[in-house]
Amino acid sequence: MKLKVTALSVLLYAGATAQNIQNNPGSNHGNKFEQLGTILPTPNIYRTASGAPGHGYWQNRADYNITAYLDEDKRNLKGSETVTYYNNSPDDLDYIWLQLDENQQSNVKNADYQYASTLPKNTTDKHLKVTELPAKDNGYGVTLEKVTDAAGTPLKYTVNKTMMRIDLPKALKKGEQLTFKVDWNYNIPNRMEKGGRGGYENFPEDGNDLYTMTQWYPRMCVYSDFHGWQNHQFTGRGEFALVFGNFKVSMNVPADHVVGGTGECKNYDQVLSSDQLARYRKAENASEPVEIITLDEAKKAEKNHSKQRKTWNFEANDVRDFAWTSSRKFVWDGMRVTIPENNNKVMAMSFYPKEAYNLYRKYSTKAVAHTIKTYSEFTIPYPYPVAQSVEAANGMEYPMICFNFGRTEKDGTYSEGTKNGMIGVVIHEVGHNFFPMIVNSDERQWSWMDEGLNTFTEYLTEEKWDNKFPSKRGPAWAIVDYMKLPKDQLEPIMTNSENIVQFGPNAYSKPATGLNILRETIMGRELFDKAFKTYAKRWAFKHPEPADFFRTMEDASGEDLDWFWRGWFYGTDPVDIAIDKVTIATPDLATAPKSAGEVTYNIDPPAVNSFEDLSKIRNKEDKTINFAVDKDKELQDFYYRYDRGQEKVDAAKKYIVKTAASEPLTQKDKDQFKNITAYQIDFTNKGGLVMPIILEFTFEDGTKLRDKTSAQIWRLNEQKVSKTFYFDKKLKSIQLDPMRETADIDTSNNFWSNDGHIGEVSKFQLFKEKEKGSARGSSNGRVNPMQAAGKKN
Numbered sequence: 029m030k031l032k033v034t035a036l037s038v039l040l041y042a043g044a045t046a047q048n049i050q051n052n053p054g055s056n057h058g059n060k061f062e063q064l065g066t067i068l069p070t071p072n073i074y075r076t077a078s079g080a081p082g083h084g085y086w087q088n089r090a091d092y093n094i095t096a097y098l099d100e101d102k103r104n105l106k107g108s109e110t111v112t113y114y115n116n117s118p119d120d121l122d123y124i125w126l127q128l129d130e131n132q133q134s135n136v137k138n139a140d141y142q143y144a145s146t147l148p149k150n151t152t153d154k155h156l157k158v159t160e161l162p163a164k165d166n167g168y169g170v171t172l173e174k175v176t177d178a179a180g181t182p183l184k185y186t187v188n189k190t191m192m193r194i195d196l197p198k199a200l201k202k203g204e205q206l207t208f209k210v211d212w213n214y215n216i217p218n219r220m221e222k223g224g225r226g227g228y229e230n231f232p233e234d235g236n237d238l239y240t241m242t243q244w245y246p247r248m249c250v251y252s253d254f255h256g257w258q259n260h261q262f263t264g265r266g267e268f269a270l271v272f273g274n275f276k277v278s279m280n281v282p283a284d285h286v287v288g289g290t291g292e293c294k295n296y297d298q299v300l301s302s303d304q305l306a307r308y309r310k311a312e313n314a315s316e317p318v319e320i321i322t323l324d325e326a327k328k329a330e331k332n333h334s335k336q337r338k339t340w341n342f343e344a345n346d347v348r349d350f351a352w353t354s355s356r357k358f359v360w361d362g363m364r365v366t367i368p369e370n371n372n373k374v375m376a377m378s379f380y381p382k383e384a385y386n387l388y389r390k391y392s393t394k395a396v397a398h399t400i401k402t403y404s405e406f407t408i409p410y411p412y413p414v415a416q417s418v419e420a421a422n423g424m425e426y427p428m429i430c431f432n433f434g435r436t437e438k439d440g441t442y443s444e445g446t447k448n449g450m451i452g453v454v455i456h457e458v459g460h461n462f463f464p465m466i467v468n469s470d471e472r473q474w475s476w477m478d479e480g481l482n483t484f485t486e487y488l489t490e491e492k493w494d495n496k497f498p499s500k501r502g503p504a505w506a507i508v509d510y511m512k513l514p515k516d517q518l519e520p521i522m523t524n525s526e527n528i529v530q531f532g533p534n535a536y537s538k539p540a541t542g543l544n545i546l547r548e549t550i551m552g553r554e555l556f557d558k559a560f561k562t563y564a565k566r567w568a569f570k571h572p573e574p575a576d577f578f579r580t581m582e583d584a585s586g587e588d589l590d591w592f593w594r595g596w597f598y599g600t601d602p603v604d605i606a607i608d609k610v611t612i613a614t615p616d617l618a619t620a621p622k623s624a625g626e627v628t629y630n631i632d633p634p635a636v637n638s639f640e641d642l643s644k645i646r647n648k649e650d651k652t653i654n655f656a657v658d659k660d661k662e663l664q665d666f667y668y669r670y671d672r673g674q675e676k677v678d679a680a681k682k683y684i685v686k687t688a689a690s691e692p693l694t695q696k697d698k699d700q701f702k703n704i705t706a707y708q709i710d711f712t713n714k715g716g717l718v719m720p721i722i723l724e725f726t727f728e729d730g731t732k733l734r735d736k737t738s739a740q741i742w743r744l745n746e747q748k749v750s751k752t753f754y755f756d757k758k759l760k761s762i763q764l765d766p767m768r769e770t771a772d773i774d775t776s777n778n779f780w781s782n783d784g785h786i787g788e789v790s791k792f793q794l795f796k797e798k799e800k801g802s803a804r805g806s807s808n809g810r811v812n813p814m815q816a817a818g819k820k821n
Contacts, residue, residue, distance in 0.1 A: 058716075058746050058747075059594075060591055060594060060595060060718055060742070060746050061590075061591045061718075061740075061742075061743045061746070062590070062594075063590045064578070064590045064593060064594060067594075067598070068575040068578065068579070069254065069573070069575055072084075072253075073085075074086070074253040074254075075253070075254070075573070075575070075576060076579075077579065078579060078580070078583040079563070079566070079575070079576050079577070079578070079579030079580030079581070079582070079583050079584075080566050080576075080580065080583075081566065081567070081570060085253075085570070086116045086117055086118070086253065087116060087250075087252065087271070087272070087570060087571055088113065088114055088115055088116050088117060088248075088250075088251050088271055089113075089114045089116070089271055089272050089273045090111055090112065090113045090114070090248040090271050090272075090273040091111070091112045091114075091273045091274045091275070092109055092110070092111055092245070092273060092274075092275045092276070092277070092350070093109065093110045093275075093276045093277075094107060094108070094109040094110075094245055094275070094276070094277045094278070094350070095107065095108050095109075095277075095278045095280070096241075096244070096245075096277065096278065096279045096280065097280045098239065098241075098279065098280065098281045098282070098285075098354055100237060100281075100282055100333075102215075103215060103216045103228060103237070104213060104214070104215055104216060105213060105214055105216055105241065105244060106212075106213040107211070107212055107213065107244070107245055108209070108210070108211045108212075109209065109210050109245055109246065110178075110207065110208075110209050111207070111208055111209075111210070111246075111248065112205055112206070112207045113200075113205060113206045113207075113208075113248060114205045115200045115201065115202060115203065115204055115205065115206070116202075116203070117202060117251060117253075118202055119202070119251075120199040120200065120201050120202070121196070121199060121200040121251070122195070122196060122199050123193050123194060123195045123196055124193070124194050124196065124200070124206070124248070124249075124251075125191055125192070125193055125194075125248075125249040125251075125257045125259045126191070126192045126193075126194065126210075126246045126247060126248055126249060127190060127191060127192075127243075127246065127247045127248075127249055127262060127268075128169075128170045128187065128190050128191065128192050128246055129190060129243035129247070129262045129268075130168070130169055130170045130214045130226075130243060130244065131169040131170055131187075131189060131190045131262075132169075132190055132224070132262050132263065132264050133166075133168040133169060133217045133222060133224060133227075134165070134166060134168045134169030135163050135164075135165065135166045135168075136163055136164075136165045136166075136169075137169040137170075137187070137189060137190070138169075138189060138190065138263075139189050139190050139261035139262060139263045139264075140189065140261075141261065141263040141526065167215055168214065168215055168217055168222075169214060170212050170213075170214050170246070171212060171213050171214060172185075172187070172192075172210065172211075172212050173211040173212055173213065174209070174210070174211040175194065175208070175209070175210050175211075176208065176209050177197075177207070177208050177209075178207040178208065178209070180209075183195070183196075183197075183208060189261050190261050190262040191249070191259045191261060192246065193259075194208065210246050212245075212246060214244075216228050216239065218230065219240070219422070220421070223264070224264065225240070225242045225243060225422070225424045225431075226240050226241055226242035226243055226244060226351075227239075227240065228240075229420065229421060231357065231381070231383075234330040234331070234357070235333075236330055236333075236355065236356055236357050237355065238353070238355040238357055238358075238381060238420060239353060239354045239355060240351070240353050240418070240420050240422075240424075240431050241279075241351060241352045241353065241354065242351045242424065242426060242431075243262075243268075244351075245350070247268075247270060247349070248270070248271050248273075249269065249271075250269040250270065250271055250470065250571065252470075252571055254571075254573055255470070255473075258470060258472060258473070260472050260473070260526075262472075263526055265475075265525055265526060265531070266471060266472040266473070266475065266524070266525030266526050267471035267472065267475070267478065267525070268349065268471050268472065269470040269471060269472045269473070269571075270348040270349050270468070271348065272346055272347065272348050272468070272569060273346075273347070273348075274343075274344070274345045274346070274347075275290065275291060275342070275343065275344045275345075275347060275350045276341075276342075276343050277289065277290075277291075277341075277342045277343075277344075277350055277352070278339050278340070278341050278342075279339065279340045279342070279352060279354065280337055280338070280339045281337070281338060281339075281340065281354045282333070282334050282335075282336070282337065282338075282356065283334040283336035283337055283338045284329045284332065284333070284334040284336075284356045285338070285354045285355060285356050286321055286354070286355065286356065286358040286360055286379065287299075287340040287352060287353065287354045288352065288353050288358075288360070288377070288379045288416055288418060288429060289340070289342045289350065289351065289352030289353070289429060290342065290344045290347060290349070290350040290351055290352065290426060290427045290428045290429050291342045291343050291344025291345075291347070291350070291413075291414065291427075291428060292342065292343060292344070292413055292414055293340055293341065293342050294341045294342065294343055295339075295340065295341045296308060298338075299338050299339075299340050300320075304320055304321060304325075307319065307320045308320045308362070311361070311362040311363055311364070311375070311377075312362075312364055312375065313364055314362075314363045314364060315363060315364070316363055317361040317362060317363045317376075317378070317389070317393040317394065318361060318362060318363060319359065319360070319361045319389075320360045320361060320362055320377075321358060321359055321360035322359065323359050323382060323385055323389075325359075326356075326357055326358060326359045326381070326382060327382060329356040329357070330356060330357055330382075333356070334356075344412075344427065344428065346411075346569060347412075347427040347428070347465070348427060348464075348465060348468055349426050349427055349465070350426070350427070351426035351427075351429055352429070353379060353418045353420065353429070353431070355379075355381070357381040357382070358379045358380065358381065359379070359380055359381070359382065359385060359388075359389070360377065360378070360379050361377065361378055361389065361392075361393055362375055362376060362377035362378070362393060363375075363376055363377075363393055363394075363397065364376070365396075365397035365400065365401060365415075367400065367401060367404050367409050367410050368401075368404075369404050369405070369408075369409035370404075370409035370410075370411070372409060372410060372411065372412075372413075373413075374397075374400060374410060374412070374413060374414065374415055375413065375414050375415075376393050376396040376397040376400070376415050376416075377393060377396070377414065377415070377416045377417075378392035378393045378396065378416065378417045378418070378419070379416065379417075379418045379419070380392065380418070380419035380434075381419060383419075383435045383436065384419040384434050384435045384436065385436070385440070386436045386440045386441075386442065387434045387435070387436055387442055387446070387447060387450055388417075388419050388434055388450075391434075391447070391450065391451055391454070392417045392419070392432075392434070392450075392454055393417070394656070394660065395417070395451050395454040395455055395458070395493070396415050396416070396417050396454065396458050397415075398455075398489065398492075398493055398656045399415075399454070399455045399458040399459055399489055400415050400458065400461065402488065402489040402492050402493075403459055403461070403462045403485055403489060406485055406488055406557065406560060406561065406564075407462050407463075407467070407485065407560070407561060407564035407565075408462070408466065408561070408564045408565055408568050410461065410462075411466070412427070412428050412461070413428075414428045414429075415428060415458055415461065416428060416429040416430070417430055417432055417454050417457070417458060418430065418431045418432065419431075419432060419433065419434050419435065420432070420433075421433050421435065423453045423456065423457050424457065425457045425458075425460030425461070425465070426465070427461065427465045428461065430454075430457035430458055430460065430461075431457070432450065432453045432454050432457050433449070433450065433453060434446070434449075434450030434453070434454070448497065448498055451490075451493065451497075452486070452490060452497075452499075455486050455489050455490060455493070456482065456483065456486045459482050459485055459486050459489065460478070460482055462482070462485065462564065463477070463478055463481045463482040463485070464477070464478040464482075466564075466568050466569060467481075467563075467564055467567050467568055467570075467572060468567075468569065468570060468571050468572070469481075469571070469572055469573075470571065470573070471525065472525060473524060473525065474522075474524075474525065474573075474574060475525040475528065475531070475535035476521050476522075476534070476535050476536075476538075476539040476597075477572070477574060477577065479535045479536045479539075480521070480535060480536060480538070480539025480540055480542075480543070481539070481540075481543070481577075483501050483502065483536045483537070483539070483540035484502060484539065484540040484543040484544060486501075486502075486540075487499050487501060487502030487503075487540060487544060487643075488502075488643075490502075491643055491644065491647050492647070492653060492655060492656065493655065493656045493657065494655055494656065494657040495644055495647055495648050495655055496644070499641075500537075501536055501537045501540050501541070502540050502541060502544050502643070503541070503544065503641040503642075503643065504541055504544065504545055504549075504642075504768060504769050504770060504771040505641070505768040505771070506537070506541070507533070507537050507538055507541040507771050508768075508771055508772070508773050510530065510533040510537065510538065511538075511602040511603070511771055511773050512602065512773045513530075515600055517529070517530070518530070518600040519534060519600065520597065520598050520599060520600060521534060521535075521538055521539050521542075521596070521597045521598075522574065522597050522598050538596070539597070541771060542592070542596040542597065543556075543560075544643065545596075545719075545769065545770065545771065546581075546589070546592065547560075548642050548643060548646070548769060549642075549719075549720055549722070549736075549769045549770060550587075550589075550592065550720060550738075550739065551585055551587055551589075553646075555585040555586070555587065556581075556585065558584055558585065559580065559581045559582075559583075559584035559585040560581070562580055562583075562584040563576075563577055563580040563581065563584075566580060567580075574597075578590075578593050578597075591718060591739065591743075592739075595716075595717045595718060596717065599716075599717065601715055601716030601717040602715040602716070602717055602771070602773045603715050603717045603719050603770050603771050603772045603773060604713075604714040604715030604716075604772060604773050604774045604777075605711055605712070605713055605714070605715070605719060605721065605764060605765070605770075605772060605778075606711065606712045606714050606764075606774070606777035606778070607709060607710075607711060607762065607764055607777060607778060607779070607780050608710040608711060608712050608748075608777075609709075609710040610707055610708070610709050610710070610762065610780050611707070611708040611710070612705060612706070612707055613705070613706040613707075613708070614702075614704075614705055614706070615701050615702065615704055641767075642767045642769045645767075703756045703757065704754055704755070704756055705754070705755055705756075705757075705758060705759070706752055706753070706754050707752065707753050707754075707755070707759060707762075708750055708751070708752045709723075709750065709751055709752075709753070709762065709780075710748070710749075710750045711748065711749050711750070711751075711764075712747065712748050713742060713746060713747050713748070713749075714774070714777070715772075715773060715774075718739045718742040718746060719739055719770040719772075720736055720737060720738050720739050720770065721736070721737040721741060721749075721751065721764070722734070722735075722736045722737075722764065722765050722766065722767070722769065722770065723735050723736075723737075723762055723763065723764060723766075724762070724763040724766035725753070725755070725759055725761075725762055726759070726760045726761045726762075726763070727755070727757050727758065727759055727760060728757065728758045728759070728760045728782075729757060734766070735753070737751060758782070759782060760781065760782055761779065761780060761781045761782065762779070762780040763778065763779055764778035764779070765778055
């Protein structure tokens with residue numbers, strides 16, 4: 029609605045701000061609004077001040093040709109790879125570094141990042157384990173058989189825990205390439221017992237294994253302009269920094285196994301039966317998932333362990349990694365999904381054992397298709413030919429393939445929580461195709477650039493799957509319990525991956541929530557979405573750093589967000605803005621003349637709803653969004669439909685204050701003036717993190733009005749600020765942050781009511797400026813409201 033107030037009102041408010049500063053000398057600045065300055069790296073020819081890659085940007089690449097042999101009886105993987113490494117850097121390289129991630133499973137080759145331990149008060153025999161010093165080798169980790177150049181000449185190498193350095197006979201110069209070979213093997217760990225991302229899971233009921241082959245080959249480290257060699261040890265937490273390249277991989281497995289992997293299989297006609305191949309061809313053009321390997325076929329395969337072998341050949345281009353899965357237990361389904369932005373026709377597929385059938389058959393492939401389409405809207409169009417979800421009782425991501433949980437009870441039933449958890453993890457892990465598989469950040473250094481950005485986009489995707497999806501990461505209110513923790517239990521988002529204590533909240537929830545607050549509350553959807561897409565486009569298939577993200581978001585939006593990055597990403601302060609006091613003033617009309625002119629303010633009142641997340645409300649009102657559950661009849665069997673209407677809210681009545689140069693007010697004007705009441709609201713920033721001030725006014729006649737003041741109101745005093753409003757009807761209450769969209773940790777100080785307020789009631793006078801400067805309250809030309817209104821200091 030539109031409220032009209034006099035120019036006098038504006039001057040009164042400007043003066044109030046000045047007075048507020050004067051009343052708080054020495055407690056003004058805590059550096060919250062200063063630019064990040066030297067905190068960010070200096071721009072250069074590789075990375076510009078705008079956040080875009082510079083004209084001198086470069087990155088190296090590595091192409092792999094790999095053969096693998098899966099020995100199911102010995103649970104051993106034997107591999108041989110030929111790597112061609114391209115030095116596109118301006119530097120001469122005397123040595124190169126590779127990652128041997130499987131060494132983390134060894135008790136003698138691992139990174140040796142230990143945790144403190146204490147003596148428990150009560151110990152059972154299950155907890156007792158005699159310490160052996162020195163530790164005996166548990167038999168896991170990479171065994172290197174041969175490292176040679178392309179001609180077969182041995183190369184000198186050194187293994188340091190989870191890293192291997194190859195010393196080159198001569199320097200690899202700019203523009204040159206190096207081809208070398210590595211043969212290796214390792215014992216595949218039981219990941220259900222030892223943990224980790226790769227390994228096997230055994231199903232004792234049918235005597236079969238399900239293999240997830242990840243971090244399974246020696247992988248090139250990243251050499252970059254900002255870090256040099258990223259050869260930080262792999263501890264099992266901080267994930268991966270990898271270079272892009274092309275892969276050709278052949279996997280020799282038992283003949284009754286089904287294999288899924290990064291990229292496209294090039295010999296389905298050799299490894300599938302004629303019926304299975306026909307179903308695959310049908311799935312290539314299907315809009316609903318088609319079973320390629322049926323449930324009956326999977327159950328039958330479980331009973332007979334073939335001693336024959338088959339080789340599956342895969343190829344993948346412009347990917348940073350390669351992972352695969354193999355088991356005779358798999359049901360396999362697929363469908364075609366077209367990405368509108370680039371008309372890319374993608375095979376969305378799922379692999380799952382019978383233990384997950386009733387969930388995965390209904391939801392997995394549809395969730396895969398929904399995810400790559402939705403992420404394509406918010407980032408860049410999905411560029412790859414395949415996207416796959418594998419049920420493997422865990423969650424982990426790789427290019428074009430990911431591993432997720434989602435099993436039913438033994439009778440095939442499942443809870444609503446299990447279903448939502450499964451859909452959420454599929455969206456999350458498939459979404460990782462964009463962050464960091466395409467927008468290729470350094471996970472070993474900054475987990476949030478991978479997990480945080482992906483969790484935020486996952487939240488957007490869940491919202492478009494179903495308006496009532498119970499997202500746990502993204503809405504501002506959901507981070508409050510974490511932000512309430514004592515300061516010694518909090519840490520900045522900008523913390524190295526290995527040093528984070530509260531890993532889930534810090535790397536996933538808080539950055540995702542911060543981006544949602546930026547989108548919904550600070551920047552608005554249009555500005556944010558453009559900037560976010562710009563970042564994804566600029567850094568697709570490249571290696572971005574945090575500064576590249578921060579700078580791009582500001583560069584593409586025109587918003588100065590340094591105060592937000594400083595507070596939300598570099599700090600640990602929570603949001604806690606309090607309403608301290610409300611002062612009520614009514615006009616003194618006895619001496620008031622008219623005044624010329626009027627100023628119009630536009631305030632759009634949103635719908636009044638019982639509390640639900642702001643994003644859900646806006647999405648529900650957005651007629652361009654078609655929720656996946658509403659479009660899909662099968663999904664509607666498990667979701668109820670929602671009323672998308674909105675309750676109408678009466679707006680506060682418009683008013684116009686008229687004044688003239690020297691004439692006294694007419695009775696008509698006085699009648700208008702006498703109904704105006706001024707409310708000065710005093711706020712305190714108790715938490716330390718500045719945020720917009722969002723207010724909902726409820727009037728005595730039951731109508732409501734909302735107003736939002738940007739966080740910049742705190743720029744001259746970061747601790748206390750006041751704001752005055754003029755209404756032509758009486759307020760009943762004021763609610764701060766009514767939609768809980770700022771993650772305010774204490775809502776008990778966010779409410780004022782006229783039946784129990786402690787505010788001061790006073791009069792304010794309307795006056796005219798008789799001569800220039802005569803009524804100035806300060807040298808800066810602003811009216812002192814205390815003098816003008818006759819208020820007491």
